[in-house]
Amino acid sequence: MSVSENIKAIQAKIRNTGRSVDLIAVSKQQPDIRIDEALSAGLRCFGENRVHEAQSRWSPRRPKYPDLKLHLIGSLQTNKADDAVALFDVIHTLDREKLVDVLSEEMAKQNRHLPCFIQVNTGAEDQKSGVAPEGLKALLAYARAAQIDVIGLMCIPPIDAPPGLHFAFLKTLADQHGLKNLSMGMSDDYETALMAGSTHIRVGSCLFGAR
Ligand SMILES: *Cc1c(COP(=O)(O)O)cnc(C)c1O
Numbered sequence: 001m002s003v004s005e006n007i008k009a010i011q012a013k014i015r016n017t018g019r020s021v022d023l024i025a026v027s028k029q030q031p032d033i034r035i036d037e038a039l040s041a042g043l044r045c046f047g048e049n050r051v052h053e054a055q056s057r058w059s060p061r062r063p064k065y066p067d068l069k070l071h072l073i074g075s076l077q078t079n080k081a082d083d084a085v086a087l088f089d090v091i092h093t094l095d096r097e098k099l100v101d102v103l104s105e106e107m108a109k110q111n112r113h114l115p116c117f118i119q120v121n122t123g124a125e126d127q128k129s130g131v132a133p134e135g136l137k138a139l140l141a142y143a144r145a146a147q148i149d150v151i152g153l154m155c156i157p158p159i160d161a162p163p164g165l166h167f168a169f170l171k172t173l174a175d176q177h178g179l180k181n182l183s184m185g186m187s188d189d190y191e192t193a194l195m196a197g198s199t200h201i202r203v204g205s206c207l208f209g210a211r
Pocket residue numbers: 026028049073074156186187188202203204205206
């Protein structure tokens with residue numbers, strides 16, 4: 001299947017939900033030819049997990065595609081916050097107060113106020129980033145006090161757990177806090193995520209092919 005056929009298949013699944021869902025094409029580590037095929041097919045919404053890799057891929061393409069929307073989906077180190085704010089349009093991985101501090105300062109400095117998702121570590125995994133579910137309320141209040149526009153929650157379920165439970169849990173948390181957007185669902189579980197109310201699916205390999 002070609003990239004454009006894969007896009008059509010995923011968009012058909014989205015249409016079946018009857019809701020409006022953003023398809024974020026995760027372009028990390030993909031060859032240029034596949035990226036350009038996605039752009040030719042009309043996709044403008046892309047996800048990257050590393051700031052510097054994203055800069056080298058997207059800075060040269062940006063002038064040609066003014067309606068491009070770049071989503072940072074990987075964890076962000078505070079020393080790269082300046083580059084991240086300059087390049088990206090949405091951040092999915094807000095997960096700690098220190099990052100709120102640095103991002104809010106950078107956004108003010110650059111006058112670029114990016115909408116953000118708070119990443120929640122729904123599986124309480126030691127190695128995974130994301131705020132613990134118990135810490136969400138405080139982090140949300142902290143981010144809002146710092147003028148960050150928090151639009152929703154994001155999670156990556158544990159590899160060995162049924163993703164549907166984590167998606168349902170994230171939706172419950174979002175509802176409790178009056179947040180409308182849910183960044184959940186990757187290649188292996190985006191259909192489950194769509195059924196669970198996802199508003200932003202992050203799909204890489206099943207759109208572009210294996211990395
Ligand atoms: C790489 C990545 C994806 C896409 O993964 P696929 O399995 O290739 O769809 C989605 N979300 C995050 C946070 C990622 O790092």
